[in-house]
Amino acid sequence: MGCSSWEARGSWRCGGARRSPPTTGSEPVRGYVLKKVGWSIGTLLFVVVFNFFLFRLLPGDPIGLYTRGRNMSPEQLIRLRQQLNRPIGEQFVEYLANPFASAINSTRFNRPVWEIIGERVWPTVLLVGTAVLVAAVAGVWLGIRSGWRRGSRFDRITTGTTNTLYAMPEFWVGMMLIMWLPFFPSGGINSVGVSGFFATAVDTAWHMVLPVTALAIVYLAEYTSIMRASLVDELRQDYLTLARAKGLREDLVRRRHAVPNALLPTMTLIFLNLGFVIGGAITVEYVFSWPGLGLLTAEALRGPDIPLLQAVFLLFSLGVIVFTLLADLLYAVLDPRVSTQ
Template structure:
């Protein structure tokens, strides 16, 4: 028996699908994959388009073993299209060694990831809890002494460069370790935590000021919404209105900012790690730039970019879960 169809039904169903939650997820995934592909293309061609001998560009006049030089030249003498396809097949399988450390670049990067995650992750965790709390309290008690004091302090901290704040801490607190992650012949967790105090504080104070400022401004915008007046008219206490209605909606911009900073955890804080000689990806970036160590720079740039894209995708998807209006728009 023939089944009749209404003209345009399939088109309308496809349109509803693409504008719903599934369509939102597909669009965000497609954007993220497209961004990653652009990063791969940019990362591959950026250094290969520079003028001069590519082998000389990579080794920067350093004495490289003859075998490594021949291997590098054979790889770079291949047709550019073949090099690109090999790179896309596995961008993490670079056979080119770091010209500064004379070791595989991803082996070096892998050793520096954990110190950076430990340092910056701890700073973001502390700053997130404290900054969001300060922002909520300041907005809910707008104009109070706490609000004026907290706003003044956070604005000052927000304007401070992280590296400058770190150097001031080194001068003001000379009894703390001035660099490194452990003391020779120690290496205990207590020793690592002692070395983390100043760099974590330097990062956490700046992040805290940023989160507090954004949270305060976002919550002040929410306080003028009609649905909060309606909730109060129904007899809900101020604490319930704040906790159940105002804060969840005001958290969206702050949450996005926190997840963006989590993406930069992979990259690390270059200036702070350099000031405190913290052996993470930030200090490694500085060392690679001084060379310049081009193979190492390519690997670090790729890792930084992937971290930012992945956490931005997570932020977009969480947005849709917390606020369904986002996915339906």
């Protein structure tokens, strides 16, 4: 007996029995995306509010904090005091309207804070982004080989080595590399007198060797450990036994079935680490005098440069929130089951 047409009450009649209307697969996905976006917006609003009040609750005279180590005329002090002594509600509304606009210049550089930050973003993205890419590629390869041959000599050596390297502080690794490899540049992003696009690119790559190695060594253990643990967990699944029973070779079982599913947690980790690319690596950039956001943060802390610290804190938080959201959305794309939970 055929089913009748859709009735007004929203059900299907088929053979006298009522059935629920079919649901589209896009509804759970839409709800999942909206939930994640909502959480991200809420987190960003909290960070903006927290960032505003945090630096205004510091003890002491705010004028002293803003003018420490600076020679300012009495007229400049009067204008600054008028600016800082405005009602807190008025300042808060102005800050919410545009958190990326600073009415007060950096006290250390005496320039707009976002202009200074804009100059330091690219060196940090270049340094930390390269380190994350190198560590991810090498770590995934090591994790796959170790997990597939768990308990082997290669697995024991790889696991022990990566865990030992992960326990080492980044700044200490950087200082050891400077001592052990003195023929590489130990500071800055370019040598004095270098000009031309090709020559500058080669010189920058030469300066990146030590700081990228210091960061990649620490990141390497994360990717190796997570990839190995994920692959070992996948090896216990029944679908791999079924794939072998169908006659598939071991390399095909690994490449087509085990590795794609085991990559999910690693892909999430990559996006989460990309969120920290914006924040940079403060200790490594400080050790190698790399002119990025990490070194800028250390310089602002020495002041303390309150306007610059407030802007840097907001940028770091925004980077983590955005890439965490992208990681959640990517995970739902790679594993549709996540959006239905």
